[in-house]
Amino acid sequence: MADERVRILLVEVASETARDLEAALGPTADVVAVTAGEVLTRTAGEPGGRHPTVVVVGPRLSAPVGLVHAVRPHPTDLGVVVIADPATENKLTTLPTLFSADLVRRVPAGEPARLSEAVRELLAGTTDRRARAAVREVAQRQLAAGGRIGGQRGERLLGEFLAQAPIGALMLDEDGSVIAWNRRAADVLDLTDPGAFRRPLVELFPPDDRAALRRHLATSAEHPSPGPDVVFERVTSDGTGQALRLASQQVLDLDGRRRVLVLAEDVTDRLHAQRKLAERTGHALLGAEVAAAMTAAGPLSERLDRCVRATVDRLGATRVCIWTVKPSGEPEHVSCAGDDEGDAAVHPGVERELVDRIIAEHRPHLDIVRPGDPRAASRGSFAGYPLISGGELMGVLSVTTRLALPGTTLSVLESIADQMAVGIQQDRLLHRLRAAAQALERPLLPPRLPDLPGFDLAARYHPFGNSLHIGGDFYDAFTAADGRHVLVLGDVCGKGPSAAAITGLVRHTLWAAAQHTSDPAHVLALVNHALRRQNTPFCTLTYAVLEPSDTSARVRLASAGHPAPLLRRADGDTSPLEVHGPLLGVLEAPHHPVIELDLRPGETLVLYTDGFTEGAGAEDRRESEDLAALVSGIPLPPGTERPADRVVAALLEDAHAWWGERLRDDLAVLALTALAPAGGPAA
Numbered sequence: 001m002a003d004e005r006v007r008i009l010l011v012e013v014a015s016e017t018a019r020d021l022e023a024a025l026g027p028t029a030d031v032v033a034v035t036a037g038e039v040l041t042r043t044a045g046e047p048g049g050r051h052p053t054v055v056v057v058g059p060r061l062s063a064p065v066g067l068v069h070a071v072r073p074h075p076t077d078l079g080v081v082v083i084a085d086p087a088t089e090n091k092l093t094t095l096p097t098l099f100s101a102d103l104v105r106r107v108p109a110g111e112p113a114r115l116s117e118a119v120r121e122l123l124a125g126t127t128d129r130r131a132r133a134a135v136r137e138v139a140q141r142q143l144a145a146g147g148r149i150g151g152q153r154g155e156r157l158l159g160e161f162l163a164q165a166p167i168g169a170l171m172l173d174e175d176g177s178v179i180a181w182n183r184r185a186a187d188v189l190d191l192t193d194p195g196a197f198r199r200p201l202v203e204l205f206p207p208d209d210r211a212a213l214r215r216h217l218a219t220s221a222e223h224p225s226p227g228p229d230v231v232f233e234r235v236t237s238d239g240t241g242q243a244l245r246l247a248s249q250q251v252l253d254l255d256g257r258r259r260v261l262v263l264a265e266d267v268t269d270r271l272h273a274q275r276k277l278a279e280r281t282g283h284a285l286l287g288a289e290v291a292a293a294m295t296a297a298g299p300l301s302e303r304l305d306r307c308v309r310a311t312v313d314r315l316g317a318t319r320v321c322i323w324t325v326k327p328s329g330e331p332e333h334v335s336c337a338g339d340d341e342g343d344a345a346v347h348p349g350v351e352r353e354l355v356d357r358i359i360a361e362h363r364p365h366l367d368i369v370r371p372g373d374p375r376a377a378s379r380g381s382f383a384g385y386p387l388i389s390g391g392e393l394m395g396v397l398s399v400t401t402r403l404a405l406p407g408t409t410l411s412v413l414e415s416i417a418d419q420m421a422v423g424i425q426q427d428r429l430l431h432r433l434r435a436a437a438q439a440l441e442r443p444l445l446p447p448r449l450p451d452l453p454g455f456d457l458a459a460r461y462h463p464f465g466n467s468l469h470i471g472g473d474f475y476d477a478f479t480a481a482d483g484r485h486v487l488v489l490g491d492v493c494g495k496g497p498s499a500a501a502i503t504g505l506v507r508h509t510l511w512a513a514a515q516h517t518s519d520p521a522h523v524l525a526l527v528n529h530a531l532r533r534q535n536t537p538f539c540t541l542t543y544a545v546l547e548p549s550d551t552s553a554r555v556r557l558a559s560a561g562h563p564a565p566l567l568r569r570a571d572g573d574t575s576p577l578e579v580h581g582p583l584l585g586v587l588e589a590p591h592h593p594v595i596e597l598d599l600r601p602g603e604t605l606v607l608y609t610d611g612f613t614e615g616a617g618a619e620d621r622r623e624s625e626d627l628a629a630l631v632s633g634i635p636l637p638p639g640t641e642r643p644a645d646r647v648v649a650a651l652l653e654d655a656h657a658w659w660g661e662r663l664r665d666d667l668a669v670l671a672l673t674a675l676a677p678a679g680g681p682a683a
Contacts, residue, residue, distance in 0.1 A: 294423030490541025531585030
């Protein structure tokens with residue numbers, strides 16, 4: 001009859017795809033095109049009791065996952081196949097985590113053969129599960145209609161239907177003894193000798209699993225409805241492993257005596273396939289976790305800790321350790337996860353011996369420790385891989401387990417060992433680069449600021465990015481040969497070692513020129529000449545000459561294309577200073593105007609680089625007036641300790657808060673505050 005045929009409902013499926021499915025499956029199923037709304041009506045009812053159906057969802061549907069949830073897939077009556085194209089692929093990523101493959105399949109668009117096969121497999125699975133449910137129902141009817149069954153065996157007890165069923169069927173007495181079975185059960189469970197009659201079913205399984213099987217059968221004996229399917233494993237008479245799915249249900253004879261019907265299905269191949277898939281998935285996840293850990297930010301030790309913990313979790317290892325190699329060649333224990341209490345599969349002393357051997361030989365070592373081996377506390381296995389990158393030995397990955405490691409696990413260990421080696425090598429390279437950057441930066445800034453009596457002098461420098469970056473900002477402060485104090489803050493065009501070389505040239509020329517005379521015109525002219533002679537990029541800077549006096553300090557200022565300095569008065573009022581001049585290293589004979597001002601007690605002069613105004617680029621900039629307002633708002637009451645230091649710290653903190661992750665430039669700032677005479681108020 002037509003209503004007994006399975007149905008295939010097509011939702012938003014292209015006409016060409018519908019024709020392909022009709023041609024492939026039409027002889028055995030009703031193929032019907034429906035809308036998203038109609039499919040809910042056609043699949044209504046309690047899951048498990050509906051008409052057998054497979055729903056095929058096309059890529060044009062806007063919310064495929066929502067529809068899958070709505071139709072409520074069930075293993076005995078409804079499966080779903082979703083066609084995925086590049087536009088909908090992201091919407092379907094959650095399907096494998098929400099539904100098993102025997103309920104929902106995902107098939108790429110444009111592959112009609114795979115689509116038809118997926119539908120066939122879902123139909124076959126649904127049919128198989130419905131058949132097993134029917135077996136249980138028929139068995140109950142046969143037993144109810146067959147009169148007393150005590151002492152009867154074989155086909156007379158099970159009935160003709162169960163006797164010929166393609167699935168194993170056994171009848172158990174109240175005590176769990178086997179009192180009847182069909183031919184398929186005899187094949188699956190090796191029930192071929194007379195001693196099998198009245199033998200407890202649990203004795204056919206390993207001792208460790210018998211308690212769980214007894215609980216499963218007891219649960220079934222207490223409830224008339226079918227219990228859940230459970231998989232138990234055993235070893236057959238020829239020594240091979242076997243996995244059986246056991247479904248049990250309480251049945252009664254006419255005298256009211258309880259029996260347990262057990263349906264046994266050999267799922268060995270299916271279980272092996274599932275385990276293989278799970279193993280491969282676990283290996284892939286382990287590789288991804290190790291890659292993520294080794295490329296993450298943070299200390300190397302923390303990243304290696306993540307690696308060993310992931311390896312223990314994903315592989316079920318007893319103990320996983322990473323050793324690095326010191327410059328002397330000695331291994332150093334860096335990170336370990338697992339059993340550290342002496343109950344490891346391989347004794348720690350043995351582990352160190354094997355690690356030393358791997359370091360000496362530069363090759364993997366696999367060691368199976370057998371019972372009675374005096375080197376080990378218990379049976380187990382050891383796998384150790386040298387961490388080699390670029391021909392350099394970085395360390396050793398050691399893994400100990402209680403069971404032998406399969407070949408697939410050894411392959412993934414080799415792969416993650418390579419990832420760890422590359423990560424360790426990169427970390428060491430970064431350390432070397434960081435040390436080189438620090439060595440290059442060290443001569444670019446004064447080792448310490450001079451102590452200027454009557455003044456508070458402070459400076460800060462923060463390079464952009466991490467400590468591998470060599471910036472072009474610099475500052476300096478020194479006393480010239482004529483007794484005047486020189487303050488300079490500048491910015492060399494460019495970054496990296498080339499900028500560092502130019503900065504060194506500028507600082508050296510500034511100092512050398514000022515030893516003759518600190519006059520701005522003389523010093524800046526020599527710096528300009530030095531830059532043009534070396535054909536270097538330009539440089540900007542602010543040059544200040546400080547000449548102290550009893551009541552105030554005379555300051556002469558010149559600027560070479562640099563942001564305007566700020567002057568904060570004793571009352572807090574702050575404004576930019578109008579001093580301008582051309583860049584250094586561009587013109588043959590540039591002229592740099594000089595302005596003069598008196599720096600009175602309580603007043604502060606602030607020099608800064610353009611990172612404070614253009615930290616995220618010229619299109620998103622702040623003005624000197626913005627910084628002046630900030631400096632004006634810094635509380636500096638009379639008697640404040642280190643007022644200049646308070647100013648530079650506040651400016652640097654504000655720059656980081658203002659630009660945040662958008663900051664793309666170095667920051668350098670220098671401030672000079674004239675202090676009030678000891679015991680007297682600021683002027």
